[in-house]
Amino acid sequence: MKKHNYSAGPCILPQEVFEKSAQAILDFNNSGLSILEISHRSKDFVAVMDEARALALELLGLEGKGYQALFLAGGASLEFLMVPYNLMKENGKAAYLDSGTWASAAIKEAKYFGETVVVASSKEQNYNNVPKGYSIPADADYFHCTSNNTIFGTQMKELPTTNVPVVCDMSSDIFSRQLDFTKFDIIYAGAQKNMGPAGTTLVVIKEEILGKNGREIPSMLDYAKHIKAESMYNTPPVFPVYASLLTLQWLKKLGGIAAIEKINNAKAELLYNEIDRNPLFKGAAAVEDRSNMNATFLLNNPEHAPIFDTMWKEAGISGLPGHRSVGGYRASMYNAMPIESVQVLVDVMQALEKAV
Amino acid sequence: MKKHNYSAGPCILPQEVFEKSAQAILDFNNSGLSILEISHRSKDFVAVMDEARALALELLGLEGKGYQALFLAGGASLEFLMVPYNLMKENGKAAYLDSGTWASAAIKEAKYFGETVVVASSKEQNYNNVPKGYSIPADADYFHCTSNNTIFGTQMKELPTTNVPVVCDMSSDIFSRQLDFTKFDIIYAGAQKNMGPAGTTLVVIKEEILGKNGREIPSMLDYAKHIKAESMYNTPPVFPVYASLLTLQWLKKLGGIAAIEKINNAKAELLYNEIDRNPLFKGAAAVEDRSNMNATFLLNNPEHAPIFDTMWKEAGISGLPGHRSVGGYRASMYNAMPIESVQVLVDVMQALEKAV
Known part of the structure; x- marks a missing residue:
């Protein structure tokens, strides 16, 4: 019987992604080799990574606008700490909107790096709404929000208005609706909702905001190093990136x-x-x-x-x-x-x- | 024509791993769902994670000896900084053996956290050998070595003798030879050589060495948090973990x-x-x-x-x-x-x- 998969993530993906990725495990690009056994430095996989990065920007309308797309490992939870590591100044502060469990988890990690200002929270209402009417401190190093709150079923309908860099966790609604994505300086999303299987995280970064906070950043947590290495600073999660590319190709074909x-x-x-x-x-x-x-x-x-x-x-x-x-x-x-x-x-x- | 895949990693895996994992992408455990679309909290995947963790310890002869196995994301390169974050004291120091490019990269990351003592290096000989006859400072917080140097084709034949905790990057020879693994306090290995496809990292930890360095550790970098969450602190890289389990099962069957x-x-x-x-x-x-x-x-x-x-x-x-x-x-x-x-x-x- 056909299954109707309502899982919150990892979740349903297009049937053609299952079929093509299963085939690539048996024989990738008629190479006689599995996608699981090829070098990440092989021509065929470099092409996968390059296309995935370009297609993510194209779908978001961010091509040629100073953005870079990365497919990292570690999950969106790792971005909770990479964001402050890369953007928060020593003795600086960051502003956060507390709209759900994952927003709250992001705030907790930022506290290891400096002062966090929670501009508004719907925690008292068990996060059944997205706070509105808040103001964002003009001296914050950045403002962080969560576009869709998977657990509570709420979604930001209006974009924040601020002059500070805007960082958005779009894990559970990326590629699902039209927004002016140029309003964001960092967008990140664990793959396992609309983009692919668990195991990779898309991070889209307006390059000009990096390198300004004066911190020494361990290499694996440094967005600039990942950009310089074209998302291959270390061995990337090859199969999750490939299956994500197939999903993005499906979306492009659909319109x-x-x-x-x-x-x-x-x-x-x-x-x-x-x-x-x-x-x-x-x-x-x-x-x-x-x-x-x-x-x-x-x-x-x-x-x-x-x-x-x-x-x-x-x-x-x-x-x-x-x-x-x-x-x-x-x-x-x-x-x-x-x-x-x-x-x-x-x-x-x-x-x-x-x-x- | 049959391919003979000598790739240094990602690399050849058993044929049955390709066949079984391709099948699981089309239909996992006769569930009517793909392994790519099931929840990581589903009974079927929790069983995969539990078996993979137990089997890793069993194969290494570390069952019931105070060790925990984790399947993390991020690659072995992330362990280069997680190790000092978890083990190096504030104003402490760590001892490293510099036997190759990856050992050298691990040393670079440790320097963000404190003093590193390089006990010996074969860099001057372009790492064509593994240094011997070195001594390890008795007051080091830990000693880090690399069991196999993928790039240079060298391998440690003798285990270090020391009373400080021993951390070993076994990315390229784990599960390949018998060693007294109880001599190690942390063993880590990117999956993509002997364990599975790229996208997960095995970390085996003697639990008693954690929690002693007094640092506040961001959650995603904290081994203790990952252990407490049974390797599911955040969404794990589901497919790479599953394919790793298949590889470990193959090895067990083989003897x-x-x-x-x-x-x-x-x-x-x-x-x-x-x-x-x-x-x-x-x-x-x-x-x-x-x-x-x-x-x-x-x-x-x-x-x-x-x-x-x-x-x-x-x-x-x-x-x-x-x-x-x-x-x-x-x-x-x-x-x-x-x-x-x-x-x-x-x-x-x-x-x-x-x-x-």
Whole structure:
């Protein structure tokens, strides 16, 4: 039976990425060698890395605008400390928006490097909304925000206005919607939502902001060194980068971010309409901040949970339980999820309404 | 035509690892889902991580001896700074053996954290040997060495004798030979030689040495945090860990390190015998320090290079050119390389002798 994979990440990827990457493991580019056994310095893999870096910038509309794209290892969590290491001055300070668990984790790491100013937090409301109306100190070394809060199902709808460099963790909604990406100075994203399998992190950097904080930075944490080495300072995570390239190629063929945004909006509208219409359910996040990637929702009557859980599992749905911080359900509808899978979930919600 | 892959890393892996991992990308454990799209918190992947960690310790004979195994991201180069961050005291010092390019890179990173004492170096001899007869300061916070120098084709044959904690970068010969691994307090190894594809790093730690240096360590660089989180502090590199598990399972089935050591010795003997016998060739490394993993050798007459290069390529050999620091040739004969592939190279060397 076809599976409808609502996992919050690692998550669904396009079927052609599975097929092409499995084939490359058996024989890469008709070389007689597996993608797993070739040198990262081989012509074939250097071409993969170069294309992935260029395509990431192209899709974001950042080509020729002073940005560099890196495919690093370590996960977005490593960026939590690389960002302050590279941008925060000795005795400097950084401003953070606390919109969720991962934003909070980023703040914790920045504290090892200097003063952090939390400009606003929705923690008291269990992060069910994205704070608004905050002001960013003009003397901050940078401002850090999280564009989409995977756990809570909220998403920033407006970009911050500030003259300090803006750093954004876009792990869970990168490549999903059109934004003016030139408003950001560093964008980073763990691959394992919209970009590829777990194991690599995209970091997009406006090069001119580097080299200004006066710190000595260990090589592996130094963005400038990674840029100079063309994202090959050390052996990169070859297979995750290759599978990410396949995913970006799929997105480009589809029509890029403009095309996928329409599909994502349609999927989100379909599901949120049902959450709002169906008397058995309610949304968990503030309506104006609802994420188009992760829809969090609850049963009004928890006693309906066993029958609902049986029904969606029988429909081939997986990965629907909510994060323990929120409870209920979380439907992650990343780029690769077809609207047909969302319809299956909506059908189950309607069937539940009739059954109880 | 069958390829004989002599790449220095990423490198040859067992054929069954390619086949099983390609299958898991199409359908993992008959779940209807790809290994690339499942949650790292899913029961199936937690089982992969747990088995990989346990099997690494089992193969090294370190089970039940106070060690923990982690599969981290970032590459062995990240360990160059994690080691001093976790072990070097403020105003402390660390002792390093400088036996090659990677040892030298590790020393460079340690200098960000405190005093480094280089107990011996073979740099003046272009690292063609492993220094011996050095003494390790008794007040060092730790001693760091590199068991196998991939670029130069040298390998430590004797373990260091010291009372300070011993840290060893075994990236290019882990799981290849029997050693008393209890002599080490931290062993780390990038996967991409004997353990799996690029994208994860095995770190084996004697737990009692942690938490003693008094530094505040950013979370992602803190071994204790990774141990507490059972190697899932953040999303791990799922596929590289899975392919590493498949490689370790293959090694266990084969009979473990004791069995592979015999095969590796036979392969190395076959090739070094030919290097020494064949009047056209000479070894690049000091005979007593020759690596069983990477054999470096040169043509006595560089004018023979074009014909030799044509001949080995025609025989289906790839990845034979030496690193630019040494020149000539480097035959990397990692665990997964069959002796038949080494025989093909020896045959070509003998055919060259007849041809010129």
